[in-house]
Amino acid sequence: MPLPKKIPRGRRSSKEEEEEKRILANRYQVERKLGSGNFGTAFLVKDLKCKDPKDPEQWKVMKEIPVGDLQPDETVDAMHEANLLSKLDHPSIVKFYDSFLDGEFFCIVTEYCDGGDLEDQIIKYRKEGKALDEILVMDWFVQLLLAVQYMHSRRVLHRDLKTRNIFLRNNMVKIGDFGISRILMGTSDMASTFTGTPYYMSPEVLKHEGYNSKSDVWSIGCILYELCALQHAFEGQSLMGVMYKIVEGTSPQLPDKYCKELQGVLKLMLVKEPEKRPSATELTKVPFVHRHIEKLKNTIQVKHKKDMQEKEGHRKEAEEIDNLLRKKTHLQTLRDSEEDVKWKNLSPRERMRIRKQQKADEEKKKLEEAVRQSYEETQLKKDQIKSSFLTSNAGALLGGRATRPNNVQVHQLRSADIAYNSRPQTAPETQREEKEEEFDVAEAMLNPGAQTMVPKQLHVIVEDERPITPMKDKLVYDIKNSSLDWKDGIPDQPAAADTFYSQYEDFEDLEEVDEEIEGEAEDEDELGQTAEDVEHLIGYMENALDTTAEKSVTFADDSVAGAFGPVVRDVKIKNLRMDCEKKLGKNAFQKAYNYLKSARFGDMAGTVDENEIIAGLRQYVKNPSDCFLVDQLLFLEEQAKVAKM
C-alpha cells in the first residue's frame, strides 16, 4: 500500500502544523486532517506502537468527536459499545481498533483506507461521462451485502449507509462507521431519524416508524442504484421533495445498460414496507446474486492462488538470498575464528614464516608502487629522449650514428618478467604490448648497434640513476608466494569462501542485498494483509452460498442510551448552520430560514404546497435547491426540541 500522500508544507496553516505535532493516548501521532463530517473531524494518524516504519498498518484514522464535559460514569455505555465493536472483524468493514476519551472529545481509531470512497468514484465516472461496468457494480454490491449480513447477524445496525461511508482499499470495498451511530446516539426513536443526508433514508424511518435491519437494506439499495445511474435514487429540489419521493414515489429504473435481473434485485430492496423487503441473508439467496457470489468467489480464489504461488516464489527466492548471506557471514566468521585458532596452534617456526610473508606482502605493495612510478618515469624519459633525439639528431639518425643522452643508463636483467609481472594488474595487455613495441624502437635509437643482440624475451628497465638491487630482486620473487590463504593449517590457495563470494559479484555491496530483501518483505507484508482479507472474504462467500444457512429475521437495536446524543446533536446543528451561512451568505440564509420555518412548522404550515414554497424561496435566494441544507437544519432543530420535551 502506498504511504499516505503528504500535503506540501506551504499549503498547511500554522494551526494545521501545530495539529500535526499532537500525540494522543500516548500512541497516535496526528499526521494530517482528512476532513470534517457530521459528528467531528477525521485525522490520519501514525500508530507509534508499530515499530516498523514501512508497515502500512501504522497508518490509521482517528475521529475526534466533541462530546462535552462528561463524567466517567456517563460514558460507560459508549465505552462498552466501542469495546464490542472492536471485536468485530469482516474484510468488507473498516476495522474499529480503539476508542478513548481525550478531554471533551471522544476519539475513535479505525483502519485507514487509501483508495478514496464510492462517492469519489461516482463523481469521477460522471465527470468522464462513463458508466460503471455491471460486473464491477456487482462485485462491490456483493461485498457490501456480505458485510451487512455479517453485522446484522451480530445485531449491529449501521443507520447511516451512504456512498461517502464506503471506502476502497486494495481494490476491496469497506464500509466505514458501522455501529458508530449507536455509540454516539444510542437507539432511542429520536436517534432513529437523526442522520445527516436524507437520500438513503428509508420510508419507515422518515415516517418515524423506527429503524430496523431492513432500513440498512433500503440504504444499500439506494447505493446500488447510485453506482449504476451515477445519481441519487430519490432526487428533489428540496429536502421535503426528496422525503416525499422516498415515502410516496415509485421505484427508480436502472439505465438500460444493466440487466433485468439486476433491476429485479433493486426493486426488491426498495420495497416501501420493511416487512416485505428481503433481509441481507435473503438477498444472497436471490439466484442472480447467488450466481454472482459464486462467480466472484471463483475469480478471487483463482487470483488468490496465483498471488500465493507468486508470493511463495518471492518468499523462496528471498529465503535463498537470505540463507546465502547468512552462510557468507557465517563462513567469514568461521574463517576469522579458524585463523585465530590455527594461529595459536602453529609452531613458532610456522608463525615466523607467516610473519615474514606478511612483511613481504607489505614490501610487495611498496615495490609495486616503486616499479609503477619507475615505469611511468621511464616512459616519460623515453618520450623526452625520442623527441630531443629526433630534433637534435635527425640528420645523424637518417645518415649515421645517434648520440646517447648522458643521464640515462640501460639495464638488461635476466629476471626479465619481473618488471611487467609486478606491474599493477590494471595495466591492460594491449597497453603492455604497445609499450614493448615502443621500447624496442627507443632502444634501437639509443643503441642501434645492440638492436640485434637483445633477445626478444628480455625486457629492459630504463632508470634514472636507480638500478634494481639484488635485495629488491629477491623481494619480487617472494611476492609471488605471499598468499595468506589457509589449507590444513598452512597458507595455501584461496579458500572456498572466495568462490562463494563470487556469487555476489552482481551486488555492489551487502546493503544493496539487504535493501532488496527488505523490499521483498515489504511486498510480502502488503500481500499478506490483502491475502488475509481475501481469504476471509472467500470464507464469507462460501457461507453465503451454503443453502442450509439459517434465515435471518428483522430486528431493531436493543435499547442503548446514547450518552453523547444531546451534545453530538448540538454540534451537528451548529456545524450545519455554519455550512448554510457559508453557502447562502449570512443575510440570505437568515431570510430563507425564517421563511422556511414558517412554511414547515409555523403559521404557513399546511397552507402552502411544495411548489409555492419553492417559489417563495426565490425571493431570497437565486437557486431554491440551495436551501436543502436549511430544510435539514430545521428538521434537526425540530427533532432536538421534541427530544428535550
Ligand SMILES: Nc1ncnc2c1ncn2[C@@H]1O[C@H](COP(=O)(O)OP(=O)(O)OP(=O)(O)O)[C@@H](O)[C@H]1O
Ligand atoms: N477509514 C477512513 N479511511 C480514509 N479516509 C477516511 C476514513 N474515514 C473517514 N475518512 C475521510 O475523512 C473525512 C471525514 O470523514 P467523516 O466520516 O468524519 O465525515 P463524512 O463521511 O464526510 O460525513 P459523516 O459524518 O456524515 O459520515 C472524509 O473526507 C472521509 O473520506
